[in-house]
Amino acid sequence: MTLNKELLFKFVEDQLGVDTADVDEETPLFSSGMIDSASMVDLIVFVEAEGNVKFGPDDISLDHLDSIGRILRFVADSRGR
Amino acid sequence: MDNLLDLVERHARSAPRKIALSRWISGDGFVETSYAQLLRRAHRLAGRLAALAPPQTILPMLVGKSAEGIACMLAAVGLGRPFCFISTKYRAPQIAAVLDATASPVCIADSAGLVALRRAAKDHPRIVRTTWAVVGKAGSSAGDAQATDELRAATNVIALDDDDRRSSRQMVRPEAATETTAAACLFTSGSTGQPKGVLVGAADLMQRVAAEIAWFDLTTADVLLSILPFSFDVGLNQLMTALAVGAELVLLDSWLPADILRATERRKITGIAAVPSIWQDMINSGAHFETSAPHASLRYVTISGGSLPRSSLQRLPDVVGGAGIFKTYGQTEAFRATSLRPEDYARKLDSVGQPFPGVHIYVVREDGSRCPVDEVGEVVHTGLGVMMGYLGDSNGNAKLRANPFLGGDDRSPLAIFTGDMGCVDGEGYLYLKGRRDSMLKVLGNRVYPQEVTNQIMTIPGVAEAAVVAKPQADGQMRLVAFLTASRGVELSAATVRKTLTTKLPAFMIPKDFVFVSQMPRTTSGKVDERRLAEELAAVPDAMATRPHTLELKT
Numbered sequence: 001m002t003l004n005k006e007l008l009f010k011f012v013e014d015q016l017g018v019d020t021a022d023v024d025e026e027t028p029l030f031s032s033g034m035i036d037s038a039s040m041v042d043l044i045v046f047v048e049a050e051g052n053v054k055f056g057p058d059d060i061s062l063d064h065l066d067s068i069g070r071i072l073r074f075v076a077d078s079r080g081r
Numbered sequence: 082m083d084n085l086l087d088l089v090e091r092h093a094r095s096a097p098r099k100i101a102l103s104r105w106i107s108g109d110g111f112v113e114t115s116y117a118q119l120l121r122r123a124h125r126l127a128g129r130l131a132a133l134a135p136p137q138t139i140l141p142m143l144v145g146k147s148a149e150g151i152a153c154m155l156a157a158v159g160l161g162r163p164f165c166f167i168s169t170k171y172r173a174p175q176i177a178a179v180l181d182a183t184a185s186p187v188c189i190a191d192s193a194g195l196v197a198l199r200r201a202a203k204d205h206p207r208i209v210r211t212t213w214a215v216v217g218k219a220g221s222s223a224g225d226a227q228a229t230d231e232l233r234a235a236t237n238v239i240a241l242d243d244d245d246r247r248s249s250r251q252m253v254r255p256e257a258a259t260e261t262t263a264a265a266c267l268f269t270s271g272s273t274g275q276p277k278g279v280l281v282g283a284a285d286l287m288q289r290v291a292a293e294i295a296w297f298d299l300t301t302a303d304v305l306l307s308i309l310p311f312s313f314d315v316g317l318n319q320l321m322t323a324l325a326v327g328a329e330l331v332l333l334d335s336w337l338p339a340d341i342l343r344a345t346e347r348r349k350i351t352g353i354a355a356v357p358s359i360w361q362d363m364i365n366s367g368a369h370f371e372t373s374a375p376h377a378s379l380r381y382v383t384i385s386g387g388s389l390p391r392s393s394l395q396r397l398p399d400v401v402g403g404a405g406i407f408k409t410y411g412q413t414e415a416f417r418a419t420s421l422r423p424e425d426y427a428r429k430l431d432s433v434g435q436p437f438p439g440v441h442i443y444v445v446r447e448d449g450s451r452c453p454v455d456e457v458g459e460v461v462h463t464g465l466g467v468m469m470g471y472l473g474d475s476n477g478n479a480k481l482r483a484n485p486f487l488g489g490d491d492r493s494p495l496a497i498f499t500g501d502m503g504c505v506d507g508e509g510y511l512y513l514k515g516r517r518d519s520m521l522k523v524l525g526n527r528v529y530p531q532e533v534t535n536q537i538m539t540i541p542g543v544a545e546a547a548v549v550a551k552p553q554a555d556g557q558m559r560l561v562a563f564l565t566a567s568r569g570v571e572l573s574a575a576t577v578r579k580t581l582t583t584k585l586p587a588f589m590i591p592k593d594f595v596f597v598s599q600m601p602r603t604t605s606g607k608v609d610e611r612r613l614a615e616e617l618a619a620v621p622d623a624m625a626t627r628p629h630t631l632e633l634k635t
Contacts, residue, residue: 014575017575017578017579017581017582017590018579018582019579019582019583022199022231027196028196028334030335031145031193031334031335032145032169032193032196032197033168033169033170033197033586033587034196034582034587035587036524036586036587036588036590037336037358037362037524038524038592039587040337057338057339057366057367057368058339059339060337060338060339060366061335061337061339061340061343062334062335062337062340063340065337066335
């Protein structure tokens with residue numbers, strides 16, 4: 001399974017319960033308060049499983065997680081390493 | 082007494098290039114604002130706001146941690162108008178309630194504020210009637226560009242010009258301020274289910290600032306990390322103390338351990354104020370500060386706005402290295418009541434410390450008499466930090482009473498009956514022992530279950546609802562909603578949850594939705610919340626992650 005934009009939008013919509021009609025790839029999800037901090041664990045578990053990547057303690061940063069675009073870039077960069 | 086703008090002006094004169102604010106923009110690093118730049122912005126905004134915002138009216142600001150938002154606050158201070166930071170975690174119903182309470186025809190918004198408004202805004206007449214004065218570079222992400230467009234279509238949106246290149250010699254002429262003038266208004270969760278505005282007096286606000294500067298030994302050399310929002314009294318006071326003393330405030334939108342460590346290393350942070358859930362995250366992730374290096378700058382941290390379990394308190398010194406730990410306790414209605422100093426931390430681990438300078442703390446029985454040492458009663462706060470009152474209707478003013486202990490060195494006419502239960506030991510250290518009412522702390526935020534229940538009840542198809550909390554092993558509270566559907570209606574937890582995301586801040590949305598065929602009732606016919614809490618206590622934590630049905634024997 002490869003993680004892509006559609007899968008991430010669907011996860012945010014269905015599992016995190018956010019109406020994504022006006023969310024785009026760069027909309028801040030956590031820093032904007034749209035998603036509460038407790039949901040981050042669920043999101044990380046999902047991204048690790050679907051994207052076949054591992055978040056080290058230093059990787060769990062809003063730079064890598066605050067928007068769908070940032071998550072996808074992190075996953076792409078991690079694969080290249 | 083000098084107001085905050087006077088103090089910023091002094092710093093801008095003596096050290097114009099000194100950094101006042103640095104904000105971490107993901108990907109771009111830190112964007113710095115000097116004292117001179119901040120003052121210029123504040124003056125320019127004051128010129129615009131003088132014409133836009135009516136005198137004697139609270140200026141609401143739906144802004145994140147932005148330099149523009151802070152400049153607006155300073156502009157309001159300069160004009161002598163009370164300011165109010167609205168939580169960007171609020172959703173349209175709470176934002177509308179705040180606007181209603183302030184009766185302001187105008188509200189400031191920045192990019193974060195526009196995201197908070199989102200699409201639900203147009204369904205609320207109070208939001209549509211408001212003039213939205215947008216500061217900063219709104220529209221930089223497509224999300225808030227869309228929000229701006231939608232808002233523009235529905236209501237009056239104006240841009241407050243914040244072009245740094247245009248010079249301005251705008252004079253700020255404050256309206257006459259008196260000792261009894263409110264300077265700020267903070268909204269907090271209310272027992273009635275509506276956010277309530279807490280009015281803070283101008284003199285009191287600056288006295289709090291002075292007390293905190295002395296308590297934490299702050300100087301112009303300090304660099305403080307701002308994680309908490311300015312809509313929260315601890316976050317607001319940290320902002321004000323940093324600017325008052327001429328220090329640097331580092332604005333961080335993240336609560337994540339890796340981000341906090343990185344910011345501390347890169348900006349050489351000396352002090353951090355955080356709520357228990359942030360420290361718990363840090364403990365859980367195994368992250369820690371290296372106070373030999375690279376975090377040698379870190380001098381102190383605070384635990385504010387709730388408590389940590391004992392096992393976490395014991396581990397925290399390892400996490401923060403050599404930095405001192407201050408525990409603080411207080412309420413929005415009375416600001417900081419007590420603080421435990423680093424030198425007492427190990428010895429008085431379970432205590433929240435001794436009264437803050439200028440504060441008197443009493444523990445009282447039901448009949449109003451004072452409890453002897455070690456006896457639990459209600460905590461009463463007088464002196465520094467006592468609010469002027471709630472904004473608008475006096476509902477809930479039972480909390481604010483004439484000071485029954487007036488006399489001697491306690492000259493405070495008013496007392497706050499906090500609703501917190503506690504006791505004082507033989508050495509004068511306060512220990513908290515729960516609440517008199519149903520108030521909870523969720524991720525550092527105050528929550529009254531009624532506020533959540535009220536919004537669930539607005540969802541079509543919900544017949545009855547009750548919200549109870551399940552304490553977790555890490556000391557955090559997990560909100561669980563019990564509901565019954567109207568006859569013949571099929572309602573899913575997913576639908577309820579999704580609808581609530583437009584109605585409540587994320588931290589108030591229950592983690593679990595439990596459908597029951599019938600609510601248990603007390604003999605008087607009310608929903609038996611105690612019974613629900615007992616049922617819940619018997620359920621293992623892990624099960625609660627997905628929708629389920631719990632059978633109640635009725």
